[in-house]
Amino acid sequence: MSDSAIHAIAGAAGGIVAMTATYPLIFISTRAAVETKNEQKSTYQAALDIIKREGILGLYSGLNSSLLGIAITNGVYYYFYERSREAILRSRSGSKALSTVESMLTGMVAGSATTLISNPIWVVQTSQAVRTMGSDRQPPVSGKLGFLETVQSILAKDGIGAFWRGIGPALVLVINPIIQYTAFEQLKNFLIQRRTAKLRAAGAAATAVAVLSDLDFFFLGAFSKLIATSATYPYIVVKSRLQAGSANALKYKSSMDGLLTILKEEGVEGLYKGIGSKVVQSVLTAAILFAGQRRIYEITKAAIIPVSKT
Template sequence: MSDSVIHSISGAAGGIIAMTATYPLIFLSTRAAVETKKEDKSAYQAVLDIIKREGILGLYSGLNSSLLGIAVTNGVYYYFYERSRGIILKSRGGGKGLSALESILTGVIAGSATTIISNPIWVVQTSQAVRTLNAPSIDSSQPKITVEKLGFLDTIQNILARDGLGAFWRGIGPALVLVINPVLQYTVFEQLKNFLIARRTNKLRAAGAATALVVLSDWDFFFLGALSKLIATSSTYPYIVMKSRLQAGQASALKYRSSLHGLLTILKEEGVDGLYKGVGSKLTQSVLTAAILFAGQRRIYEMSKRAMGTV
């Protein structure tokens, strides 16, 4: 089994673990990003409202498609990333680290392939997450309306019947723009990792270790993954809002003629706050997910290599 495939499987497994641990935060940020009403509601109040209306399992609506999505996304991304990385390093020889420009190129290749392949899954997940969004709250004076929750296959059938096959690529424009998110994440991660290794190597050599070999710990990967994702998500969040609204397929997003027009429309109608709805829970979720993913993927990768006797 090739190294790229092992990285791919490890990335998919690490992503499933991270997604399961942080899914309620994804659910909350998706709901907030799609919501167009101006409501001053804390994350705590939003959780209480969802639990009252849909039960505790309401916080996990769309989890099945999210787990499939993250497995496919991470599997494809890690495969193309490691494959591209290997080709670049082999072509030029020299050290094992990528330069900033090489990291960006590798990330663009991996991110573009991943976005095109996985977009239909995220359309299904977003549709599941926001399906009960417009149901009356528990304190509403309107008659109680029960909105049926749909499973993964039922949601696919519903989207096909209502909007056709092309609907599975809703939001592909901002999704491709958002390739910059993992590009930033992995570029920052790679450069921070190289910096940390170089710094510790120099310290060891200064202390008299002629053949110093630095190995980063799980905690190193955890914190480097968290910091790199914090920078990436903070920089690209307005496009995350735009992508979520388009993928949800709600009427309010039909008026957006393009991603730029959508951003300007949100800015005009909802202010700057509209571009950052749900940013708190999204940042928390993204940072935790990335930290768990980077640490978990590395550990699973090393265990897989040892199991096959290649380490």
């Protein structure tokens, strides 16, 4: 099995763990992003309202499609990211660390491929998450739909093209993981270089290189995701509304038109609805993912290598 495939498996597994742990926050931020009323609620109050109306399991509506989505998204992303990274490193000699431009190029290739492949799943997840809150297209309903039932419902109502609703802002949001992984790579390189210099200054061999811990990866993942999510959140709002099939959102002529329309009708606050729970969720998910993916990658590789030698 190739190194890229192992990275893909580890990324998918790490994503499932992270998504399961933080899903209620995704659910709350998705609903807040889709809501067009100027209603201010804390994450805590929003959670209480959902539990009161739909029970504790209401916070997990759409979890099944999210787990499928994150497994495919992370698997595809890590696969293309590592393949692109390997291709760049093979094409030149010298440092094995990616430069800022190389990190951005690698992230763009991986992010674009991932978005095109996974968008239908996120349309299903968003539809499941907002189904019981009602919308400008339909009143609230009490019954929840499973993954396949939601797929059939979207097909019957809007046709197969509906699965690529929001693809415009979703492609713009490729910049989110680009920012995230670029920040992560550069912070990681800086930390390794700094610790390696201290290690060698303390008397270690000239070839000694510092090794980062799981905790280092946890905090590097958290900080890089905080930077990326804060910078791109308004596009997340536009994407969520389009994927939910909001009638107002479907009138947006482009991602930029969506941003301007929200700004005009709802003010600056409208562009950042649900950002509190989203930032907390994104940071926790990225932290768990970066730490977990690294550990799962090492365990998987250690398990596969002996098998391949027999």
